[in-house]
Amino acid sequence: MNIPSVKKEDFNKSNLKEVPEYPGIYLFWSVNTALYVGKSKNLRSRLLSYTQVPTTGKTEQMVSLIDNFSIIKVQSELEALLLEARLVRGLQPKYNSQLKDDKHPLYIQITKEKYPRVITSRSANVIGDYFYGPFPSSTNVKKVLKMLRKIFPYATHKVGKRACLYNQIGLCVPCPSEIEKIEDPALRREFGDKYRKNIKLIKMVLSTQIQSVRKKLVYEMEKCAKEEKFEEAKDIKSQIDSLDYITQPITPSNEYLKNPNLTQDLRAKELDALTKLLSPYLRNLGLLNRIECFDVAHLAGTNPTASMVTLINGEPEKSLYRHFKIISKKRGDDIASMKEVAGRRIKHFSDWGIPDLIIVDGGKPQVSGFWGELHSHKVPLVGLAKRFEILVVPQIVRGILKFKEVKVPKGPALFVLQRARDEAHRFARRLHHKLIQKELLK
Numbered sequence: 162m163n164i165p166s167v168k169k170e171d172f173n174k175s176n177l178k179e180v181p182e183y184p185g186i187y188l189f190w191s192v193n194t195a196l197y198v199g200k201s202k203n204l205r206s207r208l209l210s211y212t213q214v215p216t217t218g219k220t221e222q223m224v225s226l227i228d229n230f231s232i233i234k235v236q237s238e239l240e241a242l243l244l245e246a247r248l249v250r251g252l253q254p255k256y257n258s259q260l261k262d263d264k265h266p267l268y269i270q271i272t273k274e275k276y277p278r279v280i281t282s283r284s285a286n287v288i289g290d291y292f293y294g295p296f297p298s299s300t301n302v303k304k305v306l307k308m309l310r311k312i313f314p315y316a317t318h319k320v321g322k323r324a325c326l327y328n329q330i331g332l333c334v335p336c337p338s339e340i341e342k343i344e345d346p347a348l349r350r351e352f353g354d355k356y357r358k359n360i361k362l363i364k365m366v367l368s369t370q371i372q373s374v375r376k377k378l379v380y381e382m383e384k385c386a387k388e389e390k391f392e393e394a395k396d397i398k399s400q401i402d403s404l405d406y407i408t409q410p411i412t413p414s415n416e417y418l419k420n421p422n423l424t425q426d427l428r429a430k431e432l433d434a435l436t437k438l439l440s441p442y443l444r445n446l447g448l449l450n451r452i453e454c455f456d457v458a459h460l461a462g463t464n465p466t467a468s469m470v471t472l473i474n475g476e477p478e479k480s481l482y483r484h485f486k487i488i489s490k491k492r493g494d495d496i497a498s499m500k501e502v503a504g505r506r507i508k509h510f511s512d513w514g515i516p517d518l519i520i521v522d523g524g525k526p527q528v529s530g531f532w533g534e535l536h537s538h539k540v541p542l543v544g545l546a547k548r549f550e551i552l553v554v555p556q557i558v559r560g561i562l563k564f565k566e567v568k569v570p571k572g573p574a575l576f577v578l579q580r581a582r583d584e585a586h587r588f589a590r591r592l593h594h595k596l597i598q599k600e601l602l603k
Contacts, residue, residue, distance in 0.1 A: 167421050169229040174212055177230075180205040182479055183424070185234040186244055188252075191226045195252040200241045200301075204232050223256045234424035239407060242305055246296045247418075266295030267302050269367060276337035276353070277360045279306065279315045293367040309366060312403045313359040366404075375404060405571075427573075428475030434573035439518075442554045442565050443541045449517050450474060454581035455506075455531070456522040457487070457498045458589040467502045468589035471516075472581055481513070482588055495523065499530035507534060520545055522582050525564050528553050532562065545582050550575060 169190060170176045182205045189196040201207035208230065216224055235241045249257050249266075270282040273289040281302060285292040296302045314334045318325050321338045328336035335352045343349040365374045378401050385394035420426065432449045439446055452472040457465060471481035489501045499521065506513075519535065521527050521544045528544035532555045535542055544553035552567040569575045 167231045167233065167418070169231050172227045172230050174209070177205065177208045177212065180208055180232060181234065181476065182206065183234050183476060184236070184238075184241060185232055185424075186241060186248065188231040188233075188248070189223065189227045189254075189256075190229040190231070192228055195254040196223055196226060197254050197256040198245060198248045198252060200245045204234070208232075219256065231421075233418075233421055236424065236427070237407070238301075239305060242296065242298075242301050244418075245298075245301075246294055250295065267299045268292045268294040268296070269302060269306065271360065271364060274319075276316060276320060276340070276356055278317055278319070279310075279360070279363060280317050281306070291364060308407045309363055312400050312407075313362050313366075315359055315363060316356075371404070375401060378404070425474075428577075431573040431577040432475050435577055438552075438567070438569065438574045439541070439543065439554070442556065442567065443543075445539050446541050447517055451514065451516045452518045452520065452577075452581055453506075453516040454520040454522065454585040455499070455502055456582070456585035456589040457495050457502070457527075458586075465498055466589055467498060468585050469502075469506065470581065470584045470588050472577070475577055477580075477584055483513075484588070496526050496530035499523075499527050500534055503531045503534035507538060510538070516540060518543070520578065520581050520585075522585055524551075524553050528555055528564065529562065545569075545578055550579075552578075 167188070172189070182203050184200075184202045185204050186198065186200050187204055187208055188198050199207070211220075211224055211227075233244065235244060266283075268282045268285050269292070270280050270285070270287070271291040271293075272278045272280070272287075273291070281299070282292070285295075294302070310332050314327075314332050316325065316327075316333045316337050318333075318338075320341050324336040324339045325333050327333035328339065335356050337356065340349060340352045340356065343352060362374050362377070365371070378397055382394050382397040382401065385391070385397065436446065436449055450473065452475075454470050454472075455467060457467045465487035467485040467487060469483040469485070471478050473481070485502050485505060487498045487501060489497045515538075518541045519531070521531050521542065523544050524546040525544070528542065532542055536555075542555060545551075546553055550569045552569055554565040554567060556563050556565055569578060
């Protein structure tokens with residue numbers, strides 16, 4: 162498998178420290194021979210571990226042979242899994258088999274039966290069945306199947322006399338064993354078709370036809386809504402939301418091989434979309450090189466904390482993250498907390514730098530608290546209300562503070578906003594939990 166577009170760097174600490182803290186695939190090379198393909202949620206940390214942690218056995222042998230390394234950044238766990246499998250299958254690196262506990266690679270197998278089962282297999286020699294893979298890590302395969310099962314329930318068992326345990330927790334619905342017990346032929350056929358539809362959608366996801374799956378679900382949801390089948394529409398909406406969560410944004414794995422700078426290109430596209438969305442409402446908006454997002458966390462007013470996360474060119478830069486312990490007397494008041502954090506952030510404009518855009522996790526109350534301190538500095542400010550993904554933009558109309566609500570369409574602009582907001586929430590909760598733990602230990 163020839164992948165000439167992947168850049169190779171000398172394997173040394175200086176180069177490894179320049180690797181971004183971002184999820185992706187890494188490759189080790191001995192001259193032009195691939196030694197190992199791996200994936201990690203944090204490429205820099207994982208690659209540095211090969212030089213910092215003492216290695217033994219085959220790992221030590223592999224490290225001694227490494228001349229160069231390459232990285233390919235991705236954006237979701239599913240993309241990483243599919244790309245890792247593609248590279249391992251194509252390059253057949255020596256140490257991918259030697260450093261794995263599994264003696265044989267794992268396949269996802271969908272049986273060719275009246276009620277197809279979704280199972281894992283160590284071989285692909287059953288005629289008629291559908292196989293996806295092989296995948297080098299059984300843990301990751303099972304993790305993805307677990308996620309898919311929550312969206313599209315399926316069976317792993319053959320038809321029996323009674324419904325399985327997974328039927329009771331919603332992971333095998335409708336259960337084939339239950340379907341076969343239905344006496345009404347028309348009703349039995351209806352539930353059988355519903356089960357097989359789930360299997361069809363799973364096949365499409367594993368074949369990376371995820372956008373087609375989503376379009377199909379949206380069409381069915383809208384159809385149910387028009388027919389006033391609101392419960393069915395609600396269930397399909399839940400499937401769409403779950404699918405978006407585990408796969409956003411979706412990019413075919415082979416695109417990363419064609420363009421190793423694909424992630425940077427996608428980030429630029431996201432920032433461009435966000436700029437176009439905000440420009441009509443924020444006159445002082447410029448290039449969004451630096452975006453900061455703020456969030457407050459507390460439990461009934463106790464141990465309130467706030468977080469500031471920073472995106473540089475659309476990507477998290479953890480060295481610029483900051484935590485704030487709220488010291489205001491109104492500690493359970495998000496507005497007062499936001500006002501305090503804004504004032505403390507302004508004091509560091511000279512040494513931390515000035516952001517091109519500030520995002521506040523919340524609606525009008527939280528934005529107004531931040532705006533009260535910030536407006537004289539003319540830094541663009543918006544809020545992101547989580548429930549409906551509405552942007553709250555403060556504006557002065559005839560000397561009065563008003564708010565423009567802007568619905569964020571699904572797409573690149575929403576991706577970067579959600580990434581900033583979710584990261585700020587995670588970082589705020591991190592310190593909040595530490596403070597609670599410290600208090601409990603006292």
